[in-house]
Amino acid sequence: MPDDVAHEHAEAAGGLNNRLNWLRAGVLGANDGVVSTAGVVMGVAGASTDRTAVLVAGVAALVAGAISMAAGEYVSVSTQRDAELSLLAKERQELREMPAEEFGELEEILLSKGLTPDVAHEVAVQLTDRNALKAHAVLELGIDPDDITSPWSAAFASMLSFTIGALLPLLTITLLPATARIGGTVAAVVVALALTGWTSARLGFARPLPAAVRNVCGGALAMGITYLIGALLGTRL
Template identity: 65%
Template sequence: MSDLPGPDGVELTPRPHDAEPHAGEGLNSRLNWLRAGVLGANDGIVSTAGLVMGVAGATADRGPILVAGVAGLAAGALSMAAGEYVSVSTQRDSELALLEKERRELDDDPVDELQELAALYVDKGLTDDLALQVAEQLTERDALGAHAEAELGIDPDDITNPWEAAFASMLAFTIGALLPLLTITLVVADARVPVTVASVTVALALTGWASARFGYGPSGRAVVRNVAGGLFAMGVTYAIGSMLGTHV
């Protein structure tokens, strides 16, 4: 890779930052796993914690709490997997259809497509001559990839996978749901509610931090959002369970 002239005559060598994601490194797949995994874990923690806290508010009997928690875990995990599969499959079908359309256009009118690609680079700030030169070189190397990135924002080599999203979501939901379920059923009756609240708070803080860390976002806001939402859900369901438990 050749050096480029930089400020004050200093020669610069183009290279990516090691700490940042770049195209061709499976960024789309990584974000797909991250989104499905974080969503699944958070939903597993919050929904199962809310469910078992609601039942715990109505009864101190360990049996109903365990049954409700296991049923909620199974139903939630399967629901998350099915929902992710359908959602990502729709996205994948759209991406493949757009790529096929672009492939046909390249076969039918390559000259017009080359001009269109050059115009896109002009819109991004390149001069006409440089934009055409870049478009020609990228077209020679990978015409479909160049058009897909510039026009559609799609990497043909990194199409979203619905099975990956479904499995990641189901697994993450199950792991997240096990924490409040095991905590509230194994801890003695007098301490199960505060211990469950404490463990869920820590878990939500960790998932919030992890989502921010791997998604290159601010961690503080993600942690506060996760914890606040989870505590609100548990508080509401426990209050509802307590009211119903005294009247049913």
């Protein structure tokens, strides 16, 4: 029964790193989608009242941004994954070529965590018998061999969330009547940025309110600057 419980806990913990990575990429992607697309459509709206021009610019920003976010996230996480796999391969080779030295390293790590010599030796023996590579990877490298980060999941999450985030300012500014277009878009973006800032802070175990305020201020600044530039360069000058 204890083995079954341990197995269930292992299954529940498995993939946690990938899920957190997916969530992180998703929240950041949505936030970037809201801010960058809102900046583009507000800039065009500052220069022209033509709804078609705003829509075309917004769609272009959405597509380019989603692809760029996915590619950037894939490259970044792939680099992390390659580094993790390389470290695991080196550790696997060391375990094969010098097991005694690696066992000693494992004992030293356990001793540094406050275990007595006898207990550290016994734990090292049991960990080595159970799964030597995983024991060294987790305790020595901080890597779980069963939970290597996936670049594809991060890239897809980033692309999808960017698209969802970008749709908010795009649809708001193109569907609302001209008299409510700017104000409605600003209001929708402020609410969205408050939510993404709060969510990212919660995922990072930080204080939600300061993060939400910073996020809203940054997005408002971006929209204000791009709208002003559009007005200065466009027909509303």
